[in-house]
Amino acid sequence: MQQGNEKQASEVSFEEFAPATYAEWRDAAVEALKGADFDKTLFTKLVDGITLNPIYNAEDVKTAIDEPGQFPYRRGTRPLGYRSKPWDIAQGIQACSPEGFNKKALEELSKGGTAVNITLNCKKGVKLSNLADWNTALKGIDLAATPVYVSLGSCGLATLSMLAEAARNNGYGSRTLKGGVLFDPLGKLVMKGSICGGMGFCGAKKQMASMMKWALANTTDDFATIGVSGLPYHNAGASAFDEVAAMIATAVTYLRAMEAAGFSVDQVAPRIRFTVGVGSNLFLEIAKIRALRMLWAQIVVACGGSEESAKIKLHAATSSWTISKVDPWVNMLRGTAQAFSAVIGGVDSLDVTPFDAGVRRPDEFARRIARNVQLILQGECNLDKVVDPAGGSYYIETLTDEVARESWKRFQKIESEGGMVSALKTGSVQKDINATAAKRFEFADQRRQTYVGVNRYVNLEEKPLETGACPAKGADAGAPKCCHADAAEVALQGDSVEDVTAVLGSATTCGIQKALAGIYACPVGITVEPLPVRHATERFERLLDKAVAYQAKTGSRPKVFLATMGPLRQYKARADFSQDFLRAGGFDTMYPAGFKTVQEAADAAVKSGLGACVICSTDDTYGDIAPEFCAAVKAAKPDMTIMLAGYPKEQVPAFEAAGVDMFIHVRANCHDVLDTLQNKLGI
Known part of the structure; x- marks a missing residue:
């Protein structure tokens, strides 16, 4: 029925849908995971110490929810929230x-x-x-x-x-x-x-x-x-x-x-x-x-x-x-x-x-x-x-x-x-x-926390912002020096706002502070360990700064050769992962199509003239590929750093013995691997 310009909707009922219990939802999720561990996959532990559940329901809420504007103001201090201000x-x-x-x-x-x-x-x-x-x-x-x-x-x-x-x-x-x-x-x-x-x-x-x-x-x-x-x-x-x-x-x-x-x-x-x-x-x-x-x-x-x-x-x-x-x-x-x-x-x-x-x-x-x-x-x-x-x-x-x-x-x-x-x-x-x-x-x-553009998905073509400065002339002239304790003396009669206001014509903030110290005659000496302003990305930014400095010095970015083995489906996933991983350290990559033989890959890696390479294939093929590749490369270029994309745990000792220096994989400490690589290559 319509009245004026308003249309009254019919009442909606959800009685035909049975409410899903947590147990039912969990069973469906376990089935969808196809063998993956429910607790490890769907519960997220934050660095703050909180573990986030995959689903919350009414039983999880232990506190009565008051209306907005009601003490203790969980939902805001005003009943109408931003509608009032x-x-x-x-x-x-x-x-x-x-x-x-x-x-x-x-x-x-x-x-x-x-x-x-x-x-x-x-x-x-x-x-x-x-x-x-x-x-x-x-x-x-x-x-x-x-x-x-x-x-x-x-x-x-x-x-x-x-x-x-x-x-x-x-x-x-x-x-x-x-x-x-x-x-x-x-x-x-x-x-x-x-x-x-x-x-x-x-x-x-x-x-x-x-x-x-x-x-x-x-x-x-x-x-x-x-x-x-x-x-x-x-x-x-x-x-x-x-x-x-x-x-x-x-x-x-x-x-x-x-x-x-x-x-x-x-x-x-x-x-x-x-x-x-x-x-x-x-x-x-x-x-x-x-x-x-x-x-x-x-x-x-x-x-x-x-x-x-x-x-x-x-x-x-x-x-x-x-x-x-x-x-x-x-x-x-x-x-x-x-x-x-x-x-x-x-x-x-x-x-x-x-x-x-x-x-x-x-x-x-x-x-x-x-x-x-x-x-x-x-x-x-x-x-x-x-x-x-x-x-x-x-x-x-x-x-x-x-x-x-x-x-x-x-x-x-x-x-x-x-x-x-x-x-x-x-x-x-x-x-x-x-x-x-x-x-x-x-x-x-470890890239368990992503910072887009810094530890993942780095754009090496991105031009840095100009740092800028205060203009030398004009209204914004000259960045000032900060306040020091050698400010001019101020004769204060007391510590009220009125007393301070009386000397404002000639006083500076620092001079007033110095005068108040004399009035209060409070003991000095409270010192604590300061907390620095930190940035979550600062460690990767230092790696990227080193790569930029290297490019300015040599005329080219540091680069790593990707030794892609076999057909596209065999190497692409790990080659793409390695490329993104390496870019977080400012490394560009030489990314050829898959090589048919190990010797071809080793010859291309040596011929590239680069100081590092990554073997990109699958765990099933690494047993045949890695030892032969390492032997061929090390024979021609002993100082070349060889990495392997992945971490086949049972084969790691054998691969290290064969000449693999580092492993690039999802659980690797990305910063430490890249820092080590930069140091090896003199960046």
């Missing part, structure tokens, strides 16, 4: 000067950005060292409508004072400010190994308290003064569990410090903004975001805060860990998938890392593509029109519980060691993350 498009901006930053920020906002994202860093952000820099950087930005998120190092109080004064100079009162100055001294500690400014964590806590006092009196809850970043852990190779545990342990440390300074949980919790890194495991990242939101809510309430105060403020940045400088165009695809995870997980703001960030300061094209990823997710994919589309998924709900439980265990371990500061000082947090990073590298080395 879309996530902020908060793209990070790198610039060589305040003028350059301002130009790029205005461009971002005019082309779809909805927030200004400032990272105070000479190499990966922008240097704003005095009030004049801040006035310039914010010029023309509507601060009443636009959140400004500032990620900084150790100079929290100076930065907050400059932002507030620059806003006033541009015509905006402090109560119009949105976003925040995200002071995260422990995040800086684990990145650098110490807290800059000569005052240790004691001084950082006093700065944090002064910032909190001013914010409570002069801004709304839309403005945060404490940051908790998971990026130092995520970008060092941490598991999802360790990243979440480190974040909530850091937040609890700040919460306790502010309570000791006289502030309540309900005053402090809304002023904390979290930043989470988002990697490439689509569903795990969704679960991680949901688990973090849920755990923080439970912590706030357990500490005496209200359910309203327990609503997390959550920013996300796509992963630097997965950014590759080789074949960087693939980073566009990685960033898109990661952004999708962040949005489905329910973050409040998002920064998609531009595809060229591993090589240079992102150019205009890279920034446009990164921004457009978010615009497409909103405007074309309509992800801002749905409320928690992941809610109720047996897989995601089960995974969320698993991430939450394991993260809580690791948080409790940190707490048992005396809290985050103590755990960083003893190095237990770093030890766990370094172990996970080593395992991630192992997975990449």
Whole structure:
């Protein structure tokens, strides 16, 4: 029946279909596997420690699923999700000067950005060292409508004072400010190994308290003064569990410090903004975001805060860990998938890392593509029109519980060691993350984890991006030097925002920090093992860099001869595999049609003039082929490296005795084989 323009569909019934039980599904899968082991084939163990099941059903979900907007906010902090407020498009901006930053920020906002994202860093952000820099950087930005998120190092109080004064100079009162100055001294500690400014964590806590006092009196809850970043852990190779545990342990440390300074949980919790890194495991990242939101809510309430105060403020940045400088165009695809995870997980703001960030300061094209990823997710994919589309998924709900439980265990371990500061000082947090990073590298080395364009499917014709540089002249002139402790002296009367504001006319951020160190007179000496920023592909990129250097020196790429034996069907699979395997080390291949006799193959290998070759055929034929081939080649060219495609285990000792130097196969450590080969050939 049709009423107006609406057509009423008849009710659909599925009663005719009997529900399939897990046992029935398993039996069907076992039959389809034709003898392959069910448990080994269909269960996937991740480097994070989670084992993914091949199928999930209602019995796997152990926790009641609340509605969106209900405590503990597993499904988001708002009942209507993005329908009531879309996530902020908060793209990070790198610039060589305040003028350059301002130009790029205005461009971002005019082309779809909805927030200004400032990272105070000479190499990966922008240097704003005095009030004049801040006035310039914010010029023309509507601060009443636009959140400004500032990620900084150790100079929290100076930065907050400059932002507030620059806003006033541009015509905006402090109560119009949105976003925040995200002071995260422990995040800086684990990145650098110490807290800059000569005052240790004691001084950082006093700065944090002064910032909190001013914010409570002069801004709304839309403005945060404490940051908790998971990026130092995520970008060092941490598991999802360790990243979440480190974040909530850091937040609890700040919460306790502010309570000791006289502030309540309900005053402090809304002023904390979290930043989470988002990697490439689509569903795990969704679960991680949901688990973090849920755990923080439970912590706030357990500490005496209200359910309203327990609503997390959550920013996300796509992963630097997965950014590759080789074949960087693939980073566009990685960033898109990661952004999708962040949005489905329910973050409040998002920064998609531009595809060229591993090589240079992102150019205009890279920034446009990164921004457009978010615009497409909103405007074309309509992800801002749905409320928690992941809610109720047996897989995601089960995974969320698993991430939450394991993260809580690791948080409790940190707490048992005396809290985050103590755990960083003893190095237990770093030890766990370094172990996970080593395992991630192992997975990449063995190609159990694929990185397209780097350890698989390498395009040797790909031209590298130009590194770029700050222009020598113009608004973006001259990359600045970073801040040092030899800044000019500043005469501070106290450590309030008002005291700092009084000296802003002539002071630099570093000068204020130095003066505060004198006021606080806190003991110095907190040092920890820093966590480096790592990249999953860095080991293969070093191999490829060596191959590029070899080509520049010799005029040609390093090359390997493929000794293909027999008809096409006999050698093609292993020859193709070997070709892809070798390209991950920058090796091109000489790939002839199959040779009819072993002697023909050996003669061609020697005549090629190359230093290495791979025997490509089948296990059934290798017993006849390999010894004869090795003998012929070694007799004519003793120093030629001979590899064999495959790993016929029972014949390996005999083949090694015959002269096979290495084996190329699916379980081989690709990186180590290629590294050894490069060294043998003097690359």
